[in-house]
Amino acid sequence: MVIKTANFVKSSGKWQDCPEPTLPEYAFIGRSNVGKSSLINAMMNHKDLAKTSQTPGKTQLINHFLVNENWYLTDLPGYGYAKVSKSIRKDFEKLITNYILNRRNLVNLFVLVDIRHNPQKIDLEFIQWCGESGVPFSIVFTKSDKIKPGAVVTNVEAYKMELHKTWEDLPELYVTSAEKKEGCEEILDFIEKTNDFLTLNHVTFDE
Ligand code: GTP
Ligand code: MG
Numbered sequence: 001m002v003i004k005t006a007n008f009v010k011s012s013g014k015w016q017d018c019p020e021p022t023l024p025e026y027a028f029i030g031r032s033n034v035g036k037s038s039l040i041n042a043m044m045n046h047k048d049l050a051k052t053s054q055t056p057g058k059t060q061l062i063n064h065f066l067v068n069e070n071w072y073l074t075d076l077p078g079y080g081y082a083k084v085s086k087s088i089r090k091d092f093e094k095l096i097t098n099y100i101l102n103r104r105n106l107v108n109l110f111v112l113v114d115i116r117h118n119p120q121k122i123d124l125e126f127i128q129w130c131g132e133s134g135v136p137f138s139i140v141f142t143k144s145d146k147i148k149p150g151a152v153v154t155n156v157e158a159y160k161m162e163l164h165k166t167w168e169d170l171p172e173l174y175v176t177s178a179e180k181k182e183g184c185e186e187i188l189d190f191i192e193k194t195n196d197f198l199t200l201n202h203v204t205f206d207e
Pocket of ligand 1: 033037053060144145
């Protein structure tokens with residue numbers, strides 16, 4: 001997909017404040033610092049459309065970007081950020097889960113996972129919750145430039161094995177690097193195909 005325009009629309013503190021749900025929407029979620037904002041920038045070919053930081057917890061609101069005037073890309077706050085109080089963490093969780101469960105134009109959630117680590121409990125629990133809640137999602141491995149290609153393959157396989165303990169069918173998996181702009185085209189192709197499918201089938205998001 002060619003990105004002609006990508007514009008920041010608004011930041012929202014709750015799902016009710018998000019833009020009118022008239023266009024297909026794709027959201028990025030994952031642990032704090034996993035690289036959500038960086039990957040959005042890489043995909044959009046834009047240095048700082050979404051704000052990034054070395055300090056976890058940078059994105060604290062739901063951020064909407066309008067792409068090619070016909071679909072939304074959404075940057076969500078990270079989950080599992082340890083350095084805030086339990087009650088604030090709960091507030092974030094509520095913000096995220098309410099958004100996911102209520103946003104009726106949300107077509108697919110991209111769950112980002114750092115490729116460098118063994119499968120982490122918090123990610124597996126979140127993926128489990130998506131599956132049980134019937135949320136359509138894909139898994140996106142991030143920061144592949146930080147380990148050797150062989151280790152990328154090994155870690156992806158280990159992740160698949162872990163998921164197979166619970167699920168027979170696995171979601172789509174993408175390996176990416178925001179640094180090297182790897183995997184961006186594959187994700188954009190998926191979005192383009194999905195948008196075409198929705199148009200062809202006259203899908204709208206009315207209540
Ligand atoms: P929160 O908004 O805090 O939840 O974080 P986030 O998931 O949006 O992460 P962000 O994109 O801000 O990136 C966190 C850090 O990881 C930054 O220092 C990025 O430069 C770095 N980073 C992100 N993606 C990559 C990547 O693909 N490769 C490398 N080497 N570094 C990356
Ligand atoms: Mg962010």
